[in-house]
Amino acid sequence: MNNLEKILVVEDDLLTMKILNFILKKEGFAVSSAKDGLDAIERIAVIQPDMVITDVMLPLKSGLEVTSYVKDNFPNIPVIVLSALGEEERTVTKAFELGADDFVAKPFNPNEFLLRVKRLLTKKNARIAV
Template identity: 85%
Template sequence: MSNAEKILVVEDDLLTLRILNFILKKEGYAVSSAKNGLDAIERMNVIQPDLVITDVMLPLKSGLEVTSYCKDHFSHIPVIVLSALGEEEGTVTRAFKLGADDFVAKPFNPNEFLLRVKRLLMKKEVRIAI
């Protein structure tokens, strides 16, 4: 599994975190998780993931701060921002302005979510190859 693409999942809701971990591990990804924004930034520096998936509402540092940090320090790492339905007004625009590569509203369709993950990881590989 050492060749598996590394995904950092940042989510403070335990059920959502378990679902995301299950879905991604089932696809063969190496998943690391963080329950707050500060832990996410620390883990990002250690594991240098291939993809970051972050909720917007997090303790200590928000998902938007995580996105901003990732893009400032690891601009090649794609970021998917998650947000509960109804929290999107203005958040989507802010997330994209900070460099987010995709935005997914919760609750989400697992199959559609996986397609978005795979698409971003393929794009990342193409950028690295060029």
């Protein structure tokens, strides 16, 4: 796995965004951030991330809309959806229907979160190498 892989983090909660950025940068990933779904959608084509990590509840466009946009336009980019919602079952189902590759409930364990990120990037790179 190339540790210069680019990850776009879409999160409107500043503290959660800082935590995610810290965890990912510490592992050597190049991290970009977007504070809302519209900003994320506008940036995806420009930065061409290797992965998108998005919260569900976002201003302007939801994380589910971001997921749908990524999977419709860049199907090889893995998407991890984050949510602190109480309606996790319905949200998880909808996220997977839209093509999300994984779902992480907040609060999350940083080590488990990193394992999920690395697993998806390894799978993506294995598909590209074939």
